[in-house]
Each structure stands twice: as C-alpha cells, then as structure tokens.
Amino acid sequence: xxxxxxxxxDTAYRLFSDHCGAEVVNQAEIGExxxxxxDAVMAAGLPLAWVPEKAGGVGGSLALxxxxxxxxxxxxxxxPLVDTMVANLVLAxxxxxxxxxxxxxxxxxxxxxxxxxxxxxxxxxxAPGVVSGSLLVVPVxxxxxxxxxxxxxxNLAIEESESLAGEARARVTMEGASPVxxxxxxxGMTEDGLRQFCALVRASQIAGAFExxxxxxxxxxxxxxxxxxPLGKFQAIQHKVADIAGECALxxxxxxxxxxxxxxxxxxxxxxxVAFLPVATAKVVTSEGAxxxxxxAHQSHGAMGFSFEYPLQQYSRRIWSWREEYxxxxxxxxxxxxxxxNDICHGRAEAGQVWDIVSR
Amino acid sequence: MDSIRFNFPAPAIDDSVDxxxxxxxxxxxxxxxxxSFRPGTDCWCAGIDPEFSRKLGERGWIGVTWPKQYGGRExxxxxxxVITEExxxxxxxxxxxxxxxxxxGPLILATGSEEMKQTILxxxxxxxxxxxxxxxxxxxxxxxxxxxxxxxxxxxxxEITGTKLWSSGAQxxxxxxxxxxxxxRNEKKRHEGLTQFLVPLDSPGVTVRGIRDMSGVEHxxxxxxxxxxxxxxxxxxxxxxxxxxxxxxxxLERSGPERFLSTFVALEKxxxxxxxxxxxxxxxxxxxxxxxxxxxxxxxxGVAALxxxxxxxxxxxxxxxxxxxxxxxxxxxxxxxxxxxxxxxNFGDELQYLLSxxxxxxxxxxxxGGTNEVLKGIVARGMGLR
Ligand SMILES: Cc1cc2nc3c(=O)[nH]c(=O)nc-3n(C[C@H](O)[C@H](O)[C@H](O)COP(=O)(O)OP(=O)(O)OC[C@H]3O[C@@H](n4cnc5c(N)ncnc54)[C@H](O)[C@@H]3O)c2cc1C
Numbered sequence: 001x002x003x004x005x006x007x008x009x010d011t012a013y014r015l016f017s018d019h020c021g022a023e024v025v026n027q028a029e030i031g032e033x034x035x036x037x038x039d040a041v042m043a044a045g046l047p048l049a050w051v052p053e054k055a056g057g058v059g060g061s062l063a064l065x066x067x068x069x070x071x072x073x074x075x076x077x078x079x080p081l082v083d084t085m086v087a088n089l090v091l092a093x094x095x096x097x098x099x100x101x102x103x104x105x106x107x108x109x110x111x112x113x114x115x116x117x118x119x120x121x122x123x124x125x126x127a128p129g130v131v132s133g134s135l136l137v138v139p140v141x142x143x144x145x146x147x148x149x150x151x152x153x154x155n156l157a158i159e160e161s162e163s164l165a166g167e168a169r170a171r172v173t174m175e176g177a178s179p180v181x182x183x184x185x186x187x188g189m190t191e192d193g194l195r196q197f198c199a200l201v202r203a204s205q206i207a208g209a210f211e212x213x214x215x216x217x218x219x220x221x222x223x224x225x226x227x228x229x230p231l232g233k234f235q236a237i238q239h240k241v242a243d244i245a246g247e248c249a250l251x252x253x254x255x256x257x258x259x260x261x262x263x264x265x266x267x268x269x270x271x272x273x274v275a276f277l278p279v280a281t282a283k284v285v286t287s288e289g290a291x292x293x294x295x296x297a298h299q300s301h302g303a304m305g306f307s308f309e310y311p312l313q314q315y316s317r318r319i320w321s322w323r324e325e326y327x328x329x330x331x332x333x334x335x336x337x338x339x340x341x342n343d344i345c346h347g348r349a350e351a352g353q354v355w356d357i358v359s360r
Numbered sequence: 361m362d363s364i365r366f367n368f369p370a371p372a373i374d375d376s377v378d379x380x381x382x383x384x385x386x387x388x389x390x391x392x393x394x395x396s397f398r399p400g401t402d403c404w405c406a407g408i409d410p411e412f413s414r415k416l417g418e419r420g421w422i423g424v425t426w427p428k429q430y431g432g433r434e435x436x437x438x439x440x441x442v443i444t445e446e447x448x449x450x451x452x453x454x455x456x457x458x459x460x461x462x463x464x465g466p467l468i469l470a471t472g473s474e475e476m477k478q479t480i481l482x483x484x485x486x487x488x489x490x491x492x493x494x495x496x497x498x499x500x501x502x503x504x505x506x507x508x509x510x511x512x513x514x515x516x517x518x519e520i521t522g523t524k525l526w527s528s529g530a531q532x533x534x535x536x537x538x539x540x541x542x543x544x545r546n547e548k549k550r551h552e553g554l555t556q557f558l559v560p561l562d563s564p565g566v567t568v569r570g571i572r573d574m575s576g577v578e579h580x581x582x583x584x585x586x587x588x589x590x591x592x593x594x595x596x597x598x599x600x601x602x603x604x605x606x607x608x609x610x611x612l613e614r615s616g617p618e619r620f621l622s623t624f625v626a627l628e629k630x631x632x633x634x635x636x637x638x639x640x641x642x643x644x645x646x647x648x649x650x651x652x653x654x655x656x657x658x659x660x661x662g663v664a665a666l667x668x669x670x671x672x673x674x675x676x677x678x679x680x681x682x683x684x685x686x687x688x689x690x691x692x693x694x695x696x697x698x699x700x701x702x703x704x705x706n707f708g709d710e711l712q713y714l715l716s717x718x719x720x721x722x723x724x725x726x727x728x729g730g731t732n733e734v735l736k737g738i739v740a741r742g743m744g745l746r
Contacts, residue, residue: 238740253659284651337643341635
C-alpha cells in the first residue's frame with residue numbers, strides 16, 4: 001500500500017476512535033444522530049476516498065478504499081460512509097459529478113431499472129444507505145448496457161426501512177422518472193460487475209466486523225471471572241476463541257486476495273472471469289463464517305452479549321444483514337459450482353482439472 | 361492480540377514459479393498416463409514409492425531451497441510450495457521423501473554436523489535417503505515432553521533405549537530423528553533435558569515393526585531401540601536443545617498445502633464426474649467447498665510469505681492446520697450426499713476407490729502432527745488466554 005494510503009487509514013482510525021465509540025453507535029440507532037462523527041467524516045473527505053484527484057477526490061487506491069471499509073466496519077460506523085464511497089466511485093467512473101452530501105448507490109444486486117428515451121423505470125427493493133437528502137445514484141440498463149443516472153432524494157418514491165442492524169435501507173420506485181444527470185454508456189461496467197464489486201464491499205465489512213468481534217471476545221473472557229478464574233482459562237472457552245480467530249483469519253485472507261486481484265484489474269466493474277472467482281470466494285467464506293463467529297462470540301459472552309448496551313450485538317446484527325446482501329453464500333457457491341462445471345465441460349481448464357481453476 | 365495477524369502479505373509469484381508449476385504438472389500427467397502410479401488420496405502419508413521419490417530427485421524437485429553445496433538449488437520457499445501442491449493434487453506417492461524434504465532436511469541443515477550435511481543432504485535431495493520422525497511413544501502423545509526414551513553418555517557417544525510409536529514410513533527410511541531424554545526429568549522445567557539424535561535405522565539394537573492402520577495399510581510403525589550406540593556427532597544441535605528444535609519447525613510443518621489438500625484428488629474426480637449434470641444444490645455444495653479451499657490456500661500462502669520475511673507466524677500456522685484438516689474431513693462427508701460410500705476401496709471405480717480410502721483415512725488428519733485440540737491451545741496461548 002502506498003504511503004498516502006496509510007496516512008488516510010491512520011487519520012480515519014483516529015477519527016473513528018474519537019467520534020465513534022460504542023455509545024455513539026447505540027445512540028445513532030435509538031436516540032441522537034451522530035453529529036460530530038458526521039462532521040468529522042465529511043471534513044476529512046473520507047466519502048471521496050476513491051474519487052480521483054482530478055475529479056475533486058482523495059485519489060486513494062482501490063486497496064485503500066477496501067481497507068477503509070474494513071476499518072469502518074470494525075467501528076460499526078453508523079453513517080452511510082461506505083455507501084457514499086461506493087456511489088461516488090460509480091459517479092467518477094461514469095464521468096458524472098461526485099456528491100458533496102451523502103450519496104447512495106440504488107442497487108441491491110437485482111435487475112437494473114431501465115432507461116428509455118431519457119426516463120427511468122424500475123424498482124430497487126433493498127437499496128442501502130438511502131437517507132434523507134442523499135444523492136441517489138442509479139445504475140440503469142440501456143438495452144443491456146450500463147449507464148448511470150442521478151436523482152434528488154425528494155424526486156423519487158422512497159419507502160424507507162432498516163436492516164437488522166438499523167442501517168438505512170429503502171425501496172426505491174421509478175416510473176418514467178427524469179434524472180438530474182444521465183451518463184453515456186459506461187465502458188467496462190456491467191450489471192454483474194456492479195454486483196461483484198458490492199459483494200466484495202460486504203465481504204470486506206464482514207471481515208472487519210469479525211476482527212472486532214474477535215477482539216471483543218478475547219477482551220471479555222480475560223476480564224470476566226467465574227469459579228474464581230477468568231473465563232479464558234477454561235479450555236472450552238479457549239477453543240471457542242480459537243475457532244473465532246480461525247474464521248476471522250480465513251475471511252480476511254480471502255478478502256485480501258480478492259482486493260489484490262481487483263486492484264490489479266483495470267476495470268473493477270467489468271465482472272469478468274478473472275474477478276469472479278476471488279470475489280465469489282470472499283463473499284462465500286465471510287458469509288458462511290458469520291454464523292460460526294456470532295454463535296461462538298455470543299456463547300462466550302453470556303447474557304452480557306445479549307444486552308443492547310454491550311457492543312457485540314452491533315456487530316452480530318450487522319454481519320447477519322451483510323451476509324444476505326449482494327448474494328449470500330448460497331448464491332455465490334452455486335455460481336462457483338456452476339462456473340467450474342462449465343469450464344470443465346467446455347475444455348476451459350488445463351488437462352480438464354478443477355485444480356487448474358482453483359489454483360489460478 | 362498483537363501476536364496474531366489478520367493481514368497476510370501477498371506471495372511473490374513470478375514467472376519462474378509458474379513455469380516450475382507447469383513442469384511438475386506435465387511430468388505428473390505423463391507419469392499417470394504411463395501408469396507409473398495410481399493417483400491416491402492422502403498421498404503424502406499413504407503413498408510410499410521410493411522409486412518415484414528417486415525420479416523426483418533426479419528432476420531436482422526435492423530439497424529445492426537448500427544450498428547448492430548440499431544438493432539443493434537455492435530456490436525460494438514458494439518454489440517448494442508449488443511443487444508440493446502439484447504432487448498432492450495429482451495423488452502422487454510421495455511419502456517416502458516427504459518428511460525429509462519438509463522437516464528433517466531443514467533440521468539437519470540448521471543443526472547437523474558438517475559431515476552430516478555433506479553426506480546426507482545430497483542423498484535426500486536425490487530421493488535416495490529418507491528420514492522418519494521419532495517423537496511419539498506408547499505413553500507420550502500430546503504430552504510430548506513426557507517422552508521416556510533415554511540417551512546415556514557412553515565413551516565416544518550415546519546409548520539410546522526406548523520405544524517410538526506411530527513413526528510414519530519408518531520401514532523405508534534409513535534414519536530416524538529420535539527425541540530422547542538426556543537430562544533428569546524436572547516437573548517444573550519439563551521442556552529441558554531433551555535432545556534430538558539422528559539415528560541410522562540399521563544400527564545394532566534397532567527393530568522396526570509395521571502397524572496396520574484402519575484403512576488397511578502398514579504405513580506407521582513401532583520402533584524399539586535397545587542400547588543403540590550412536591556417535592557424538594549424531595546429536596542434532598546441542599544437548600538439551602531438543603524441545604526448541606521441534607517447536608521452531610512447527611510453523612513450516614503446519615501451514616503447508618498438505619494440511620488442506622489431502623483429499624483433493626477425491627474432490628477433483630467427483631467434480632469431473634458430476635460436471636455435466638451439475639446444478640442447484642450440488643453446485644452449491646461443490647462451490648462452497650471450493651471457496652473454502654481457495655481461502656485456505658490464500659491463508660497458507662500468506663503464512664509462507666510471512667515465513668519468507670523471517671517472521672514466525674506460529675499461531676497463524678496452527679490456524680491453517682486446524683481449519684484445513686477439518687475441511688479435508690468435511691469434504692468427504694459432504695460428497696457422500698451425491699456419492700454414497702459403502703464398499704471397501706477396491707470394489708468400485710476410481711472415484712469410489714478415492715472416496716472410500718479418504719473416508720477410511722480421515723480420522724488421522726486431525727491427529728497427526730499435533731491434534732486439533734493441542735493446536736487450539738497454541739492459538740489460545742498466542743491470544744494471551746493461557
Ligand atoms: C497417521 C499418523 C501418522 C503419525 N506419524 C507420526 C510420526 O511420523 N512420528 C511421530 O512421532 N508421531 C506420529 N504420529 C502420532 C501423532 O503425533 C499423535 O497421534 C498425536 O500427537 C496425538 O497423540 P496420541 O495419539 O497419543 O493422542 P493423545 O495425546 O492420547 O490424545 C487423545 C485425545 O485427547 C486429546 N487431548 C490430549 N491432551 C489434551 C489436553 N491437554 N487438552 C484437551 N485434549 C487433549 C487429544 O487432542 C486427542 O483428541 C502419527 C499419528 C497418525 C495418526
């Protein structure tokens with residue numbers, strides 16, 4: 001990673017440490033909006049992390065952005081920072097002006113709305129990060145090719161909802177809606193490329209949350225005493241912690257490999273075959289791990305982990321919603337299985353071997 | 361928490377690594393076509409074929425990381441990694457030299473006498489000399505520091521008496537590294553007073569007896585040492601350093617591809633057979649297994665890269681082995697849904713053979729080289745819980 005990347009990550013870490021404690025996250029959900037966090041994130045320009053300097057952004061690498069996303073997830077950041085980063089990158093890639101507010105990519109991995117004669121029609125059922133006043137960035141299909149349209153929050157029919165973790169989600173309906181901006185067809189951007197990119201965003205978030213859950217659990221079992229000893233001295237608890245650490249390390253290894261792969265790719269939204277396998281792997285492993293990690297962490301915490309006040313629940317609820325989004329482990333496993341079977345049947349593997357595909 | 365990394369560096373895979381992989385792959389395909397070996401599951405433990413090991417030695421594929429003066433080629437750990445991967449997925453019979461290439465060779469390089477290095481290492485690299493591990497005993501398994509085999513000082517050397525159990529492949533090995541007690545046992549300092557010796561198995565007083573395992577092969581052994589004399593220079597490193605030696609090599613031993621690819625041949629064959637009719641649920645099962653293998657491989661390569669940087673990622677390596685060996689078992693359990701496993705190895709087609717043999721061998725995956733419970737204990741210690 002480049003030096004400026006590390007600088008940005010360090011800045012973000014300090015900023016989250018100062019303004020995104022457990023209490024802030026809880027209050028954001030049931031009480032007071034996180035005003036200071038909002039202001040600090042905006043002032044530091046984090047939503048523009050992925051936007052090139054010439055388009056007014058920070059110009060961070062793809063790897064930086066994904067690492068920032070992992071870090072934000074490890075603080076359960078309760079503002080739509082990640083959503084805005086992704087939306088701004090899509091805007092920059094399509095040559096449109098980036099947002100100076102929160103922005104949301106109105107895309108849930110399902111079918112794209114259709115643009116016809118300059119107006120957009122379609123429904124996106126579970127668009128993440130849509131909050132009052134945000135700029136809505138809608139990838140649309142123009143006879144199968146992707147263009148990007150933007151809308152003001154007030155100009156579309158929006159049914160707001162919340163994820164399991166209280167994060168903003170919305171059903172957005174467009175019926176012949178006229179966009180504020182509409183890009184030409186974006187080179188190297190496909191519907192599946194968007195799906196893969198967003199799946200890797202969720203995988204990175206889950207990996208970041210796993211790290212936090214591991215840290216919380218280790219800390220808790222060292223502190224909490226029963227039968228005159230810290231819980232961590234009991235072998236049954238030690239083995240649970242080791243299993244959490246294993247899933248956490250595995251998830252992070254898979255995510256890092258996919259990030260590396262996508263970083264070397266000159267078209268991160270193309271969704272081609274090179275990107276597919278690492279990204280699908282990352283989403284499967286993180287989503288599968290979510291059950292194990294949350295189960296063992298909650299068991300190790302006892303009733304304390306079940307309380308709203310203790311932070312563990314902010315992470316378990318997040319990973320439970322993130323694992324479903326942009327394709328669960330079931331969706332991506334099936335695609336991996338089918339893709340490998342197809343490659344084998346159509347002679348697209350050296351000596352007809354699965355290993356050739358797996359080891360690429 | 362500082363001692364565990366959730367970030368793994370990228371392995372440096374250059375063209376020379378890729379071309380080596382292709383060389384090994386085409387050699388193995390040619391050998392399979394010629395009928396030189398029958399691809400087998402768990403081949404790094406069950407497949408013993410000294411002739412085949414010699415062929416690999418001839419090609420320069422054993423001891424590749426060692427100095428040239430001792431028969432090596434001074435290649436990187438990653439070169440060795442791809443060779444081992446390709447051998448494993450081809451199901452090649454590699455057990456004869458596996459331990460010497462992975463463990464005993466590097467141990468001799470680090471601790472052996474100059475004469476030992478000059479005479480033994482080139483023979484290992486040539487695939488002509490094999491070494492067994494003499495750690496476990498009838499009364500010492502997980503609690504290895506309790507070994508009872510004793511070495512007494514005698515004139516000009518040492519006299520070793522005791523019994524080693526479960527030593528893999530010892531019947532085809534010329535040497536065994538024997539962990540023995542050389543100092544008085546002290547309950548407070550249990551890891552002191554232990555020393556490793558390199559013992560020629562043709563020494564007077566050594567008997568090696570094969571033990572049949574549940575899969576039907578005699579691959580591990582009971583070896584008895586009755587007042588076996590070895591010269592002073594059979595000591596590996598210094599007297600009393602045994603424990604440090606066996607624990608310092610562990611990261612290498614635990615994080616390699618043999619910790620998650622033991623049953624890959626069976627998976628490979630299943631998918632090849634099922635490809636044409638693959639759909640829905642079966643695709644999900646297969647895809648989920650493949651994703652986990654890919655992730656483990658990324659993690660294992662990450663540990664290799666950390667080792668290459670001179671770090672000692674012991675905890676990460678223990679995690680690779682714990683996760684990987686459970687996956688090897690899980691693969692077989694999950695394939696059963698589509699390919700039931702009912703008959704002994706040789707009563708069906710090649711796929712049935714691989715599946716049955718995998719099922720009959722899989723209990724050993726989470727035992728050998730330190731049980732998964734012991735591994736989890738190492739992880740817990742690394743995380744500051746004990
Ligand atoms: C195929 C195979 C090849 C082998 N090859 C070799 C070889 O080449 N050389 C060699 O020296 N050895 C070899 N071994 C032996 C191997 O190292 C031992 O099996 C292993 O260390 C465990 O020892 P044990 O079998 O005596 O089991 P035990 O130590 O008796 O353990 C039995 C069970 O109790 C558990 N247990 C033990 N202690 C604890 C504890 N403190 N906390 C929780 N659980 C515990 C173990 O995890 C295990 O589940 C081989 C074994 C196998 C199966």
